[in-house]
Amino acid sequence: MNSQAVAFESFIEPHLQTLHNHCHYLSGSQWDAEDLVQEVLIKCYQYYQKTGAIRHPSTLLYRMTRNVWIDQLRRQRRYAAPVEEAADQPYSDINYAAARGLVEWLSEHLSEREAYMLLLSEVFCYSYQNIADELQCTVSTVRMVLHRSKRTLRITREARRKRISGGQMSEYSVEYWTKAIMNDDPGRQLRFI
Structure with a gap:
């Protein structure tokens, strides 16, 4: 080990535990x-070699950690798994079951278009104008x-029916919206069938 590496190691040693804690938090x-x-x-070592x-x-460690973490998240988002592969990926998060159950329940009672708009409005807090822009329709259509x-969901609740015929979302849409809820991001490739 060269003298610069030894100096860096002694310099960074007091900050390692804090760095570990911050990385675990992120x-x-x-x-x-x-x-x-x-x-x-x-x-950090590369920076130390250049600047002394x-x-x-x-x-510096907080800023580097944040930037490296953001870069990792961006790299993960770039990979888009095929629908078949994504559907087979298991989730260990307990909240997944709740999100999946919500989307499946909506798919039993609402058409795909109704479920899309309701999720964007109620879960992701989109304004009527934002929903209209995303789904390329008018604000009055969104309101309607x-x-x-x-109203359909109120009637369903009041009647305590388990299934109302009408519309169902495709398996792909159920999975898409479950992941959107889990990631707190509805994405940008919204479509209607």
């Missing part, structure tokens, strides 16, 4: 945190569809 997983720490340390001493190491779908 990633939510011990394994992902370890990977993130390694990437940040590599970037680092004036505010904790500030939301009114009709809410």
Whole structure:
């Protein structure tokens, strides 16, 4: 090990535990945190090689950690799995079952278009104008569809029926909206059947 690496190691040592804690907080997983720490340390060492001493190491580490984490998230979003592969991927998150149950329940009672608009409005808090822009329709159409779908759900609740014929969402749409709820992002490729 060269003298610069030894100096960097002694310089960074007091900040390692804080870095580990911050990485674990961001990633939510011990394994992902370890990977993130390694990437940040590599970037920090490269920076140290170029500049020498680092004036505010904790500030630099936080900024590097945040940037590396954002880069990792962007790389993960670029990969789009085929629908068949995505449907086969298991989720270990308990909230997945609740989100999936909600979307399946909506698919039993509403048409696909009604469910799309209701999810965008009630779950993702889109304004009527935003929904109209996303789905390429008018605001009055959005109002009408939301009114009709809410009325249908009220009637369903009052009648306590388990199934009302009308419309059903495709398996792809059920999976799409479940993942959208889990990721808190409805995405940009909305479509109607």
